[in-house]
Amino acid sequence: MLSGAKLRTILAVLSLRAEGEVRRDELIEELDLVRTAGDAINAVHAHVARLRRWLHRHGGNAGLVETVHCGYRLNIDRDAVDANRFVRLVEHALNLAPNTPSVVATILEDALSLWQGDALIDALEGPLVTTAADELYRWRAAARATLIDAWLALDHNQKVALNARKFISEDPLNESMRARHIIALQRMGRYAEAVEAYNDAELVLSRELGIRPGTELRATHDPATQYTIPSAVRHRERAMTDARL
Template identity: 35%
Template sequence: MTRFAVLGPLECWSGPQQVEIRGSLQRSLLGALLAAEAKPVSVRALVTELWGDAPPAQWENALHAHVSRLRRRITGCSDRATTEPGGSPRLIGLATGYRLVVTETDLDSLSFTRQVARARAIAAIAPSEAAELLRSALSLWRGTAFGMITGGPMARAAAHHLEAARTVALEVLFDVELRIGRHADIIPALRELVESPQLNERFCEQLMVALYRSGRQAEALATYRAMRHRLDEELGVLPTQTLRDHERAILNHHPALHTRANHMALRE
C-alpha cells in the first residue's frame, strides 16, 4: 500500500519502505498534487508552482517530463502506487491538468481532517471519545506541514491551512479535556504552547482555567499578566475582552471555573 505524508517532511511510502522523491522540482510537483487532496490541478497552476513567473522556454515539454518522471518513480515503488483499487491510474492526465488520486488511508492530511471533523461532531455528547479522536489525529503530525519544502503558492497555502487546522484541533482538544476533568494533565502542553513564539490567547485562557482548577490561582493570574505583557511588548495591543474576563472570573471565583463546569461560558 502506498501512502503519502505532508504533516511534516514530504514523504512517500510503499508499505514499510520509503520512496525517495529526488530534486526540488519533483518534490514541488508532488507537493502541489498532494496539496490539492485528489482534486484536479491545472497546468497553469503547476507551472507557477514549479517555476513561478519565469518558466523555461519549453515549459510544456518540461512539465510533461517532470510528470512522467514522477509517475515512473511512484510506479516503481509498488504495483498499487499509481492505481486505484479498481485499476484506474493513480496519477491522471486531464485535458487541462493533472490529478493525483488519494484517499483518507493514503494521505495523512485527509485522515487528520476527517478525524478532527468527527471529533468536533461528537464532542458535546461523547467528549472522551472526541478527545481520543483528536489525539489520534494530532499524532499524525511529524513537524511543520510540507516540511517547508521549496514550493509555490499551492503548497504554501495548503501548509498554512493545515497549520491553522492543527491549532484549532489543539484548542478543541483542550476544551474537551477541561470538560472531562483532565485539567492537571494538560498543563504542561498548554504551558509550552503559551510560552512559544506564537501568541494564542485561547491557549492562555485554557491554561488559566486548568491552573485554577488545579488549585493554582496565583499561577493562573501570573499567566494572564505574562500574556498581557507580551501582547503589549510585541504587538502594542491589550488582551481581548474574553481574556480579561477570564482574569476577572478567577479573581471572583466564577462558577464556570469549577471542575467539569462549562468553562466556555466565559467566552459568551
C-alpha cells in the first residue's frame, strides 16, 4: 500500500480525473500546503516525484504521471479506476428503457460490487476528495434504489428484503427504501414483519426528525391506499434526487 496520506491523496485525485489535468493550485489547496509548506509549489513537485518513484517501483512506466502546463495528469484509462467505472455503469443503467429490469439489475449488481469499503477513506479530507466522496455516495444511493426497483419488478422479493434491510441500517431515514422493504415482506406473506418494519420506521422518523411517515411509506401500511411500485428504471434526475434526500 502507498504510504503517506499526502501521496495517497494525490494519487486519488489524479485517478478520479484520469486522462484529465489536476492543477497545481488545486493540489496545494487539497494538501493544505499554503499553511504547512514555505514553498508550496516546490512541495507539490517533491510529493509528485515521490509518487512517481513509488509507481515506478510497482511497475508503472516513467510517463504514468505526466507534467502538463498547469499541473499533472495520470495517463490511465478512466475505467481502470473503480470509482469512475462505477459511475459510468450506474449512468448507463439509469438511462436504460424501463422495460429492461433484468438488464438493469445485472449492471447495477456489477457496479455495486466495486465498492470495497468507504469512499476515498485513505485520502485526506480536502475539498476535491470530500466533494468526490459525497458524489460517489449519492450515486451509490441512486444505484441501490434503482436496483431494488428492478428486483421488485422481477418479483425477487427475498433479495429486496435482505438487501433493503442492509441499506436501511446504513441510512435509517430513507423512507423510500423502507417502503420497498415493507412491500417485499408483504409480497412474501410476512405480514407481521411488515407491520414491525413500519412501526420501526415511524419510531425512527419521530425520534430523529419529529415527523410522521410520508405518503409513500404510509401507502404500504394503509389498506385504503394503493401502493404502486416505482418504475424499475427511473430517469436519472429522479434517481439522483432520491439519493440526495
